[in-house]
Amino acid sequence: MSDPRPTLPELTTRLARFRQHFAERIVPLWQGPGWNAELALPFEALDAQHQPLPVQRYRAMAVARQLYLFSSRIEQPGAAERAATLLRSLQRHFHDAEHGGWFYSIDAAGQPLDRRKDLYTHAFIVFACAHYWGKVRESLVESTLNAALEIVAERFARDDGLYEASLAEDWSDLGSGPLQNPQMHLAEAFLQTLQVRDDPAVHQALLQLCEALQTHFIEPEQGLMLEKPRGAVDNWFEPGHQFEWFYLLDTSPLLRDSPLHASISRAFGYAEQHGVKDSAVLAMLDVEGKVIDPTQRIWAKAEYLRALALRAGSDGKLLEQLVALEEQFLHAGGWNECLDASGTVSRHDMPSTTPYHLATCLEGLQRLS
Numbered sequence: 001m002s003d004p005r006p007t008l009p010e011l012t013t014r015l016a017r018f019r020q021h022f023a024e025r026i027v028p029l030w031q032g033p034g035w036n037a038e039l040a041l042p043f044e045a046l047d048a049q050h051q052p053l054p055v056q057r058y059r060a061m062a063v064a065r066q067l068y069l070f071s072s073r074i075e076q077p078g079a080a081e082r083a084a085t086l087l088r089s090l091q092r093h094f095h096d097a098e099h100g101g102w103f104y105s106i107d108a109a110g111q112p113l114d115r116r117k118d119l120y121t122h123a124f125i126v127f128a129c130a131h132y133w134g135k136v137r138e139s140l141v142e143s144t145l146n147a148a149l150e151i152v153a154e155r156f157a158r159d160d161g162l163y164e165a166s167l168a169e170d171w172s173d174l175g176s177g178p179l180q181n182p183q184m185h186l187a188e189a190f191l192q193t194l195q196v197r198d199d200p201a202v203h204q205a206l207l208q209l210c211e212a213l214q215t216h217f218i219e220p221e222q223g224l225m226l227e228k229p230r231g232a233v234d235n236w237f238e239p240g241h242q243f244e245w246f247y248l249l250d251t252s253p254l255l256r257d258s259p260l261h262a263s264i265s266r267a268f269g270y271a272e273q274h275g276v277k278d279s280a281v282l283a284m285l286d287v288e289g290k291v292i293d294p295t296q297r298i299w300a301k302a303e304y305l306r307a308l309a310l311r312a313g314s315d316g317k318l319l320e321q322l323v324a325l326e327e328q329f330l331h332a333g334g335w336n337e338c339l340d341a342s343g344t345v346s347r348h349d350m351p352s353t354t355p356y357h358l359a360t361c362l363e364g365l366q367r368l369s
């Protein structure tokens with residue numbers, strides 16, 4: 001963690017307002033209208049009037065993200081109790097007692113819906129449980145963490161150092177192969193585990209994963225992290241993921257000098273040049289820098305913000321991005337999830353998964369305080 005650097009006065013003010021908005025306008029949504037007390041689960045999303053959207057499913061990944069949120073804000077009234085409830089609900093509703101692991105989703109009545117086992121879900125369970133265990137040091141949390149790590153190692157791991165994106169309920173192969181986003185969140189989960197305990201197996205798995213990603217997912221000319229393995233048809237990159245990877249690698253003493261960190265550091269400028277336009281962080285581009293999807297998503301802006309906090313001389317860009325976040329995405333009722341190419345709100349619901357990105361962003365911005 002670097003020493004706090006001098007900041008523009010307005011940057012400090014805007015950051016304080018962002019923190020206040022998060023604590024007073026966003027987190028309470030998931031303590032009140034976003035909470036299904038009957039099932040002890042967060043609703044998947046709220047509308048602009050803070051009403052839950054009609055329930056089609058609950059995802060284990062969303063529950064894990066909320067567990068991270070409320071264990072991160074353990075000092076907020078009711079947060080500790082909510083975190084404990086979320087862990088119990090994750091086990092009660094989603095754990096597969098027959099085959100092990102956790103189902104992807106359950107239906108409105110609490111019954112298994114999508115029974116597949118996906119890496120994205122299991123990575124977030126590892127991540128949230130590692131973070132939570134670092135706060136409370138309770139045996140139930142650690143046993144869940146250990147079980148999730150064991151599943152990842154025994155079921156999802158491939159011989160090439162990567163991990164299958166999705167497997168069937170009984171762990172049979174679905175031919176999914178590896179995808180970038182689940183691998184990234186697994187790396188994040190491994191890093192979180194290593195923050196709270198010495199774990200040689202996780203240490204080795206993380207190094208092998210990053211080496212495999214460098215080999216199979218990095219576009220060699222620009223150093224971009226691709227969304228599918230190199231050579232796949234219709235591949236693309238997402239600026240938000242470049243910035244997210246940069247933060248994870250740059251803040252890790254273990255990974256900071258790795259070949260993957262060198263690649264992602266090299267790609268940062270290219271992702272900025274082609275993927276950030278008039279303060280907008282665009283969704284998807286091809287390797288040549290052509291925009292595929294110009295949608296602006298709040299999570300991508302959050303990832304860009306915390307990545308900028310690591311880069312010297314970026315205070316001006318940070319201020320520009322904080323202003324854009326406050327003026328275009330945050331409002332009295334919460335936040336705007338997506339804007340279209342013209343800056344018009346294109347998605348009016350507020351998903352339960354987004355506060356995770358805002359919480360990790362604010363954690364990353366603490367170095368500016």
